[in-house]
Amino acid sequence: MIALADCNNFYASCERVFNPVLNNKPVIVLSNNDGCVIARSNEAKKLGIKMGVPVFKVRDIIIKNNVYVYSTNFALYGDMSSRVMSLLSKMSPEIEIYSIDEAFMNFTGIKNPTALALDMKSTVKKWTGIPISIGIGPTKTLAKVANYIAKRKTNSGIFGLFNYNDTIHSLKNLPISEIWGVGSRYSKMLYSNGIKTAYDFICLDKNWVLNNMTIVGLKTQEELKGHKKISLEIYKNRKKNICTSRSFGKKIKDFKLIKESIVAHATRCAEKLRRQSSCARYISVSIQTNRFDNPKSYYHGYQSKIIDLPTNNTIYLVNIAVKILESIYIKDLEYKKSGVIVGDIVPANQIQLNIFNNHQITEKQRVLYDAVDSINDAMGRDKIRLLGHGINRKWSLKKENLSPRYTTDWSDLLKIKV
DNA sequence: TCTGGGGTCCTAGGACCC
């Protein structure tokens, strides 16, 4: 048996933990740049605020109903997440942390899975203040189905698919679009073929699924039938790509400002590489105009380069990134977004040395980067940075409704009146 | 006026090799 624990309305719940005024009130959290709605409390969902909707489209609802609005505060959410995950992993050591607010756990051999799940739920609530739901099933995909039901149709927040009849009954009531692994494209395709529920889907011929939805779709179908095809990944693997990108606060033409953003993104990528002790062999830079403007004039310039020797050297990566930027930048366009991706990542200690290259981090540079990284960890991001990074970050984003970093910054500790 | 940011996996097709 596999269990899936999922934090309810995670970001909104994090805001609530430190501000009880928000209890029972509609709360939403916005994406970077205060652009879209990316989390909603149940009360906000009831008001009809949809996931991913641009804020300006629901402004009237927000004002009319006194919806509490927050900018993203990832320092807070990341810290709350690691508290929740550490509690769960104590109670169930075989755990795969799947996302910031979800974890799969191996419940094989557990005599009373429901009791364990209830215990987890109350422990997490007591120690962190975060409400969670847990679904249990024979496969990951069925655990997802169970979690879906736990959230919507139970009071306890716990639901298990333990036998055949329950499972069939649940699948008959599950819309095809809610299946893990079936997104908007496949839902549309399946729907137009008369497939409306998860049950309809498992009745389909295997070959038809393979031909129309590749091996990935077939795995999903098998998992829904109770056959394990997606295994629990307990051991953290290094990321295969690392991406840093942002929309600008406003449209930008000026090469200098765009360059500053690319320097900042490449710097961040190098930091992320060093944090996981790895090096990248490939780097890609992209710049885009606003894709919501006239589609004919939309420009998305991107280009990648193979690095001859894998590296996590900030200065080297920044230099390549800027060179790539120079070759994709077109004058007089108004840019809205830029990004840097590094990939083909290898562990730093497994690099084949090459005497003709000298951008490998030397001992001296390693000491330098260790110092820079630890100062920035302690004092705040970018306290020490390359000059090309810019001073004002004029390209940077809007964050108008930011909550304090209650758990990660001394100056933002919650104040209690005595 | 205002539209997120980070990932994964699979496939088809082209370049190249013998």
Next chain:
DNA sequence: TCTGGGGTCCTAGGACCC
């Protein structure tokens, strides 16, 4: 006029996830 058969590697694009 006739024009093989087997590989590998890389990239772009498309699907998905939270």
